[in-house]
Amino acid sequence: MKGIITALITPFHEDGTINEKGLKEIVRYNIDTMKVNGLYVGGSTSESFLMDEKQKQQLFALVKKEAGETVPLIAQIGSLHVEEAVRLGNEAKQLGYDALSAITPYYYKFSFQEIKAYYQRLTEETNHPMIIYSNPAFTGAQFSVDDYGELLAFPNVIGVKYTDTDLAKLAKLKQMHPDKIFFSGADEMLFPFAVSGADGAIGSTYNLIGKEAIQLYEAIQASDLKTARDVQSQMNQVIDYLLDVGVYQGIKHVFKQKGLDAGFMKFPFRELTEEEKKNVEKILGIIEK
Ligand SMILES: CC(=O)N[C@H](C=O)[C@@H](O)[C@H](O)[C@H](O)CO
Ligand SMILES: CC(=O)C(=O)O
Numbered sequence: 277m278k279g280i281i282t283a284l285i286t287p288f289h290e291d292g293t294i295n296e297k298g299l300k301e302i303v304r305y306n307i308d309t310m311k312v313n314g315l316y317v318g319g320s321t322s323e324s325f326l327m328d329e330k331q332k333q334q335l336f337a338l339v340k341k342e343a344g345e346t347v348p349l350i351a352q353i354g355s356l357h358v359e360e361a362v363r364l365g366n367e368a369k370q371l372g373y374d375a376l377s378a379i380t381p382y383y384y385k386f387s388f389q390e391i392k393a394y395y396q397r398l399t400e401e402t403n404h405p406m407i408i409y410s411n412p413a414f415t416g417a418q419f420s421v422d423d424y425g426e427l428l429a430f431p432n433v434i435g436v437k438y439t440d441t442d443l444a445k446l447a448k449l450k451q452m453h454p455d456k457i458f459f460s461g462a463d464e465m466l467f468p469f470a471v472s473g474a475d476g477a478i479g480s481t482y483n484l485i486g487k488e489a490i491q492l493y494e495a496i497q498a499s500d501l502k503t504a505r506d507v508q509s510q511m512n513q514v515i516d517y518l519l520d521v522g523v524y525q526g527i528k529h530v531f532k533q534k535g536l537d538a539g540f541m542k543f544p545f546r547e548l549t550e551e552e553k554k555n556v557e558k559i560l561g562i563i564e565k
Contacts, residue, residue, distance in 0.1 A: 277348050277375060277434075277457060278476040279313030280489040282306045283321035285480070285527055286335060287539025294331065296338055298537035302483070303342040305536060310486030313476065315343060316377065316437075318352035318364075320414065321480040321524055326542045329360050333367055340371045350478075354378035354409060358397060365402035377407040377437055382415035388423050399432040406432045411439040411461065421448055428456050437461055437478050438469075447472040463489070464515045467508040470496045481518060483527050484563060485511050514559050521552040530559050 284306065287298030306312050317339045318324040318332055327335070336351050343349060351368035353376050355361045365376045380386075381394050399406050408427050412418045419427075427433055438446055439461025450458050450473030460469035463479035470477070470493055482489050488511050495504040518526035524541065525548050531538035541547060548556065 281314035281478045282312045282482040283316040283319045283480045286322045295539040298539045312486040314348040323542045348374040352377045362401045369404040375405040379409040380417040405434045409437045526556040
């Protein structure tokens, strides 16, 4: 499991239920057109923290049904409610997901020992490959290199989705744990992360620029750093437009312009204004060149 993995968006109907037809279209687009190396389902990008347990199960089942065996699938099951996370993990395993991932428990400022106990329980009770999801900007949980080492020592922990900007830490982690998988989580920094030892990346923007990300990655493997840097600059023009309006909202609007049924946001996320839509449509001029 490596390379470029899309953190999938979820198309909703206006009433907050999943738009199944739209979801299928987005899954197909990622697999057939972007040709990404895998899908990360139920992350922030899927708006999964706004879903109840039943809806998360439905999302995992629908994506598996459409994707089949074509690409590796990762189910993000992290929830403050550990029993729910365990149930979701076992369900995803049963469905045939290749790995699980869980955001660090958030909101309360849990100690590292508490966070470690959470992963110990989750990995023991699901007994399936686990990718730690670290996103300090969203959760407040900051890990040292030694903390990561303790989590990576659990038998089922195969790697980290590292949504952090500390490159030196990532480079050190990869050096200390060469057999573990490190995914870069900041799409705007794919180039520096890939040259610093990341095995791949999991990100929201690959719904739209997965092809470019793969091109960047291949250029690095071929030691063509000039091409890789140029592709990153082009990607960052797209990412800047997305960040201006809200990444997930922006991705959905661009998909709609391309004729895909990307649906609505889940409440309380709002839809874009006409002016925001016009701005984000500038992306079409970049990705369709
Ligand atoms: C919190 C979040 O959604 N992070 C994503 C993945 O880790 C990224 O793909 C960002 O959306 C992207 O890098 C834009 O900043
Ligand atoms: C990519 C990402 O951060 C997510 O969907 O969780």
